[in-house]
Amino acid sequence: MIRRLSLTIAFLCTTSLAGATDTAYIGLGIGSVDYGAESISDFDDPTGFELIAGTDVSRNLSLELSYIDFGKADNGTTPALHLEADAFTVGALLRAKVGKAADVYLKLGMLSWDKEVTRDGTGVTGKEDGTDILYGFGVMVKTTGSLSIGARYNVYDFDGDNVTILSVNAQLGF
Numbered sequence: 265m266i267r268r269l270s271l272t273i274a275f276l277c278t279t280s281l282a283g284a285t286d287t288a289y290i291g292l293g294i295g296s297v298d299y300g301a302e303s304i305s306d307f308d309d310p311t312g313f314e315l316i317a318g319t320d321v322s323r324n325l326s327l328e329l330s331y332i333d334f335g336k337a338d339n340g341t342t343p344a345l346h347l348e349a350d351a352f353t354v355g356a357l358l359r360a361k362v363g364k365a366a367d368v369y370l371k372l373g374m375l376s377w378d379k380e381v382t383r384d385g386t387g388v389t390g391k392e393d394g395t396d397i398l399y400g401f402g403v404m405v406k407t408t409g410s411l412s413i414g415a416r417y418n419v420y421d422f423d424g425d426n427v428t429i430l431s432v433n434a435q436l437g438f
Contacts, residue, residue: 289319417429
């Protein structure tokens with residue numbers, strides 16, 4: 265995990281310094297997670313969060329790295345099952361300007377994810393990990409010179425099971 269984080273920081277520093285017109289940003293997203301797979305549909309929809317770091321390659325293209333904690337979902341049985349997942353992602357955002365201060369975008373990328381199921385009283389009952397695709401869309405509105413707020417809807421593939429997040433986001437550019 266430390267190695268991944270170090271590589272992420274090095275990538276962002278390198279790409280943000282690549283050209284004078286590039287703009288780097290960091291952000292935070294918080295939203296509702298849906299572990300919508302049929303095999304795990306009895307779990308509730310927890311709150312998850314995303315830490316974002318990115319750089320604008322051009323006016324219409326950004327590269328983004330993030331860490332996502334999908335939250336802890338419970339199934340409500342006794343003894344309870346708990347599902348937790350997290351991921352590191354890399355993606356490209358294709359943006360279009362709408363009005364003076366808003367952007368809409370499509371996102372496509374890859375994620376490296378880990379998922380764990382635990383049962384009260386017995387501990388870990390299953391673990392999985394993998395590397396799959398992600399896609400989504402969103403809107404960002406610039407509120408001040410460096411602060412933007414917006415919303416995202418992203419779909420993450422976990423070996424054929426789709427996990428989705430609808431979130432509100434804030435980004436600080438520098």
